[in-house]
Amino acid sequence: MDLSIVGSGYVGTTVAACFADLGHDVVNIDIDESVVETINAGEAPIHEEGLSELIAEHAGPDGTGRLQATTDYAAVRDTEVTFLCLPTPQKDDGSIDLSITEAGASQLGKTLADKADWHTVVVKSTVVPGSTADAITPILERESDKRVGEGFGVGMNPEFLREGTAVHDFLNPDKVVLGADDDRALGDMRDVFAPLVEGTDAPVVETDTRTAEMIKYANNGFLAAKISLINDIGNICKEFGVDAYEVADAIGLDDRISEQFLQSGVGWGGSCFPKDVAAIVAAAEDTGYDPAVLNAVVEVNDRQPERLVELLAGHLVERRESGFDGAEIAVLGLAFKPGTDDMRNSRAIPVIDDLQERGATVTAYDPVAADNAPNYVDDVTYAESAAAALDGADGAVVVTDWDEFAALDEEFDAMATPIVVDGRRIVERRDGITYEGLTW
Numbered sequence: 358m359d360l361s362i363v364g365s366g367y368v369g370t371t372v373a374a375c376f377a378d379l380g381h382d383v384v385n386i387d388i389d390e391s392v393v394e395t396i397n398a399g400e401a402p403i404h405e406e407g408l409s410e411l412i413a414e415h416a417g418p419d420g421t422g423r424l425q426a427t428t429d430y431a432a433v434r435d436t437e438v439t440f441l442c443l444p445t446p447q448k449d450d451g452s453i454d455l456s457i458t459e460a461g462a463s464q465l466g467k468t469l470a471d472k473a474d475w476h477t478v479v480v481k482s483t484v485v486p487g488s489t490a491d492a493i494t495p496i497l498e499r500e501s502d503k504r505v506g507e508g509f510g511v512g513m514n515p516e517f518l519r520e521g522t523a524v525h526d527f528l529n530p531d532k533v534v535l536g537a538d539d540d541r542a543l544g545d546m547r548d549v550f551a552p553l554v555e556g557t558d559a560p561v562v563e564t565d566t567r568t569a570e571m572i573k574y575a576n577n578g579f580l581a582a583k584i585s586l587i588n589d590i591g592n593i594c595k596e597f598g599v600d601a602y603e604v605a606d607a608i609g610l611d612d613r614i615s616e617q618f619l620q621s622g623v624g625w626g627g628s629c630f631p632k633d634v635a636a637i638v639a640a641a642e643d644t645g646y647d648p649a650v651l652n653a654v655v656e657v658n659d660r661q662p663e664r665l666v667e668l669l670a671g672h673l674v675e676r677r678e679s680g681f682d683g684a685e686i687a688v689l690g691l692a693f694k695p696g697t698d699d700m701r702n703s704r705a706i707p708v709i710d711d712l713q714e715r716g717a718t719v720t721a722y723d724p725v726a727a728d729n730a731p732n733y734v735d736d737v738t739y740a741e742s743a744a745a746a747l748d749g750a751d752g753a754v755v756v757t758d759w760d761e762f763a764a765l766d767e768e769f770d771a772m773a774t775p776i777v778v779d780g781r782r783i784v785e786r787r788d789g790i791t792y793e794g795l796t797w
């Protein structure tokens with residue numbers, strides 16, 4: 358099939374490259390010329406395992422591959438189905454900001470005005486229940502001067518991929534959710550996903566757009582809650598001198614709990630959980646409902662970075678009279694999780710802010726996120742390696758569970774005072790360092 362993917366960020370680029378790999382002809386549309394040029398050069402605009410290979414295979418300068426990129430919405434008219442993969446950030450009050458997605462829908466609608474044939478528009482962005490039918494569809498109708506269900510169809514297909522494993526997750530989904538309010542749009546979505554579903558036996562959930570939208574928030578709310586619950590339990594474990602990871606291993610054996618998402622530590626960040634929990638909380642409160650559990654989920658998460666810094670403070674005052682004042686602290690990890698250069702809402706941000714407010718100077722190391730970091734934190738020195746960050750440091754905190762941190766050993770000997778507070782259970786406890794885990 359001929360597909361257009363509007364928005365070529367973490368989701369759009371992955372989805373476009375994967376659909377091309379599944380045999381569709383795909384055009385990626387983005388307003389950012391540098392993103393478009395990068396894809397057309399056969400390269401990945403973001404760091405995602407396996408993505409460069411797919412783009413190199415399906416895009417490229419000769420323009421003959423199954424994946425192309427452009428800034429021109431007119432390309433939509435040569436396709437049958439468009440996926441909107443545009444950002445849905447949060448406003449200052451936490452509620453969803455639909456303006457970018459609405460602007461994209463408006464450009465798309467204008468383009469569809471000049472298309473004679475039927476077209477299906479699928480919202481892939483995470484949007485609060487009712488957004489597709491009540492906000493996006495009316496824009497498409499107004500700008501195209503067509504009626505939904507007649508000139509075009511609309512669907513909602515939430516995306517569950519994780520950054521760092523985006524390509525793998527998209528190609529091996531636990532489920533595919535197809536939300537549609539008319540049969541023709543649903544039929545088009547089934548056709549688009551047929552090669553994926555046939556190849557993986559992924560269960561397909563067919564529903565209406567409003568339910569599809571809610572499934573996405575329920576999924577993310579549940580996962581964020583699971584991490585906050587294990588963090589809450591982990592904090593209690595720490596008070597009792599119990600290892601939260603040993604406890605998690607045992608409770609994870611219960612099928613009803615499962616072993617996944619039980620890693621306690623400095624908490625959840627990223628481009629999704631923080632804004633999505635905030636958005637569904639705001640949307641719920643708008644209806645008059647008080648989402649007490651989800652509010653607590655955020656509260657527990659917000660406390661973890663400070664708990665990490667407090668643990669370091671406790672050890673530092675024993676070794677340095679001036680405590681944090683003038684101390685050099687190594688921060689290991691900047692990305693919100695390993696496998697990505699994404700720093701949106703990374704726990705590294707509140708940790709670094711707190712360290713600096715207490716008078717410390719920060720040297721940070723991350724294998725891929727250092728170039729991106731100055732967009733999120735100031736006055737940080739970036740080291741070329743974990744060893745260089747640790748060299749001469751008065752203390753270290755681990756914020757991201759990059760595999761390479763597990764291999765650190767003698768590097769700690771070069772610290773001025775070898776105190777290591779681990780927020781991710783990745784560093785090995787060893788002789789010669791004062792090692793403290795956040796929940797163990």
Ligand SMILES: NC(=O)c1ccc[n+]([C@@H]2O[C@H](COP(=O)([O-])OP(=O)(O)OC[C@H]3O[C@@H](n4cnc5c(N)ncnc54)[C@H](O)[C@@H]3O)[C@@H](O)[C@H]2O)c1
Binds near residue numbers: 363366368386517519
């Ligand atoms: N990042 C994830 O892991 C993930 C996973 C599942 C769902 N989602 C959801 O998917 C949506 C997109 O997220 P993302 O992380 O890919 O966003 P992103 O910020 O990485 O990318 C968005 C892209 O859209 C482009 N853009 C902005 N306005 C445009 C316009 N009018 N026309 C064309 N392109 C435009 C930007 O230049 C950018 O390249 C969000 O709703 C998000 O919640 C994200």
Ligand SMILES: O=c1ccn([C@@H]2O[C@H](COP(=O)(O)OP(=O)(O)O[C@H]3O[C@H](CO)[C@@H](O)[C@H](O)[C@H]3O)[C@@H](O)[C@H]2O)c(=O)[nH]1
Binds near residue numbers: 619623
């Ligand atoms: O046991 C765990 C698991 C994760 N995390 C943290 O949780 C955050 C999110 O991690 P993860 O879910 O792996 O990455 P995301 O890319 O944010 O993916 C989430 O958000 C996406 C965007 O909505 C969804 O598509 C995915 O299904 C959902 O997992 C990161 O800061 C992790 O360090 C923990 O602290 N403990």
